[in-house]
Amino acid sequence: KAGVTQTPRYLIKTRGQQVTLSCSPISGHRSVSWYQQTPGQGLQFLFEYFSETQRNKGNFPGRFSGRQFSNSRSEMNVSTLELGDSALYLCASSPSGGGSDTQYFGPGTRLTVL
Amino acid sequence: AQSVSQHNHHVILSEAASLELGCNYSYGGTVNLFWYVQYPGQHLQLLLKYFSGDPLVKGIKGFEAEFIKSKFSFNLRKPSVQWSDTAEYFCAVSPNFGNEKLTFGTGTRLTIIP
Numbered sequence: 001k002a003g004v005t006q007t008p009r010y011l012i013k014t015r016g017q018q019v020t021l022s023c024s025p026i027s028g029h030r031s032v033s034w035y036q037q038t039p040g041q042g043l044q045f046l047f048e049y050f051s052e053t054q055r056n057k058g059n060f061p062g063r064f065s066g067r068q069f070s071n072s073r074s075e076m077n078v079s080t081l082e083l084g085d086s087a088l089y090l091c092a093s094s095p096s097g098g099g100s101d102t103q104y105f106g107p108g109t110r111l112t113v114l
Numbered sequence: 115a116q117s118v119s120q121h122n123h124h125v126i127l128s129e130a131a132s133l134e135l136g137c138n139y140s141y142g143g144t145v146n147l148f149w150y151v152q153y154p155g156q157h158l159q160l161l162l163k164y165f166s167g168d169p170l171v172k173g174i175k176g177f178e179a180e181f182i183k184s185k186f187s188f189n190l191r192k193p194s195v196q197w198s199d200t201a202e203y204f205c206a207v208s209p210n211f212g213n214e215k216l217t218f219g220t221g222t223r224l225t226i227i228p
């Protein structure tokens with residue numbers, strides 16, 4: 001099976017712009033989670049989608065949003081970018097998102113905000 | 115809410131040395147525990163996980179971890195490290211019931227000197 005794919009791999013944006021990141025989960029996986037990884041904060045949970053519904057949400061401002069499509073592909077949007085949004089954004093998929101499920105991670109999208 | 119502490123931020127060892135990375139979690143109920151590894155330039159991948167049964171779990175590449183419930187710990191061990199084990203290691207926890215998010219520790223950078 002193909003792994004989790006994320007596009008684009010690298011992005012450079014300026015403050016105030018918005019950005020959309022895309023994630024394609026492993027075939028058959030219905031849960032998609034998003035994480036922000038920074039050197040200072042480590043891996044922080046953004047949100048999780050299952051069957052096109054946001055099921056869990058982390059402690060991020062409303063500028064961070066996402067959605068999931070009927071084929072389980074997911075997108076994440078960040079509006080009004082700030083310098084502090086520079087990070088590696090990771091997507092992970094799992095069959096059902098249950099607590100014992102293994103999450104499979106994609107390579108990430110490296111976002112740089114100037 | 116659950117939390118995870120990894121006590122060692124950066125560990126430097128020589129090849130063939132034994133390894134133990136500490137992980138403690140905080141949560142009032144039963145949990146699933148994970149160790150993920152991120153090799154340089156690669157994406158996060160699962161090393162091993164515990165969700166029930168034998169508290170000593172074995173993972174890939176000779177790694178193992180022991181769940182000690184009374185100490186809320188899930189330390190990672192390897193009897194003899196190799197240069198190729200140089201990577202960042204993340205401990206993570208999720209509640210055993212429901213669809214709660216995966217919470218990560220801040221990671222331990224492991225450097226193996228040939």
